[in-house]
Amino acid sequence: MSRPRLLPEGPALLEVRHAVRRWVAAHGADTGVAVALSGGADSLALTAAAVAESGPVHALVVDHRLQEGSGAVAEQAAARALDLGCASARVLTVSVDRDGGLEAAARRARYQALGDARAGRPVLLGHTLDDQAETVLLGLARGSGPRSLAGMRDFDAPWGRPLLTVRRGVTARACEELELDPYRDPHNLSPEFTRVRLRSEALPLLEQILGGGVAQALARTADQLREDGEVLDAIAVRVLADAESEGGLDVAGLVDIHPAVRRRALRLWLLGNGARDLTDRQLRAADDLIGRWRGQGGVAIGGGSPGARLVLSRRHGRLTLGQTAIGPDR
Incomplete structure (x- = not known):
């Protein structure tokens, strides 16, 4: 195991650390976690903060093998994890079958690999407030109902999302403070993916039309709907108990x-x-x-x-x- 780096105390990295600290305090993961590390800014900043704020951190790097040189990218991410002070770093090589579209197939393969390798630990994911806003907007466009509009939870065992209150720009600045150059996945710039177009076209246009604050408003909507949904679910459980026979x-x-x-x-x-x-x-x-x-x-x-x-x-x-x-x- 490498010695943890002495982290700078820049404002962006501190914001990420505080978010992770709150998550650990709320969910009792101070005995150790796994982190899904892609090498991008979000997961790099999360990994550095987790090393500082949690117990032993075990980095899991998924190589989807969808791009030439992906294995080298994964190995570099694992090396950075050790440099940041992770207790271990593993590269998980997966096969993507493409059923149901490339995005969905890659996600299934990734979550399966992470679930198999986590060794009973919670897995921290680098989803940010911007990812939450995109999820809500996708659910709204698909007419998926309040359960989809409620977005992602900060902990849906075993998946932890400490950065749902942190903007994507903050994680990028945190990496600058760490003097790290994150990996930039070409898929994140490809307009063939719906989320990329939401990120690069739809949300900026909404921000322009509505005068800003759209991502935060969408995330607040998710929080409110999730709270309402939890109340309705609790009532539904009691109703179901009375009706089962x-x-x-x-x-x-x-x-x-x-x-x-x-x-x-x-x-x-x-x-x-x-x-x-x-x-x-x-x-x-x-x-x-x-x-x-x-x-x-x-x-x-x-x-x-x-x-x-x-x-x-x-x-x-x-x-x-x-x-x-x-x-x-x-």
């Missing part, structure tokens, strides 16, 4: 519940019983089996197994979830 749900215990709470209770129950990738359309169709019952048939839900799909049905005042075989002609 012998592997199903009693409709009588749900029919008078407000649809906003009822859908949350349904979502919790469906996900707990094997459903995956629930869409808003599926959830509303499932809710219609309670609130708009006209004798309709079952609702196909994402999940199931090869050759069968999950179907939610209503019979004799109860909702049950079962698998229905998919015929060869379907």
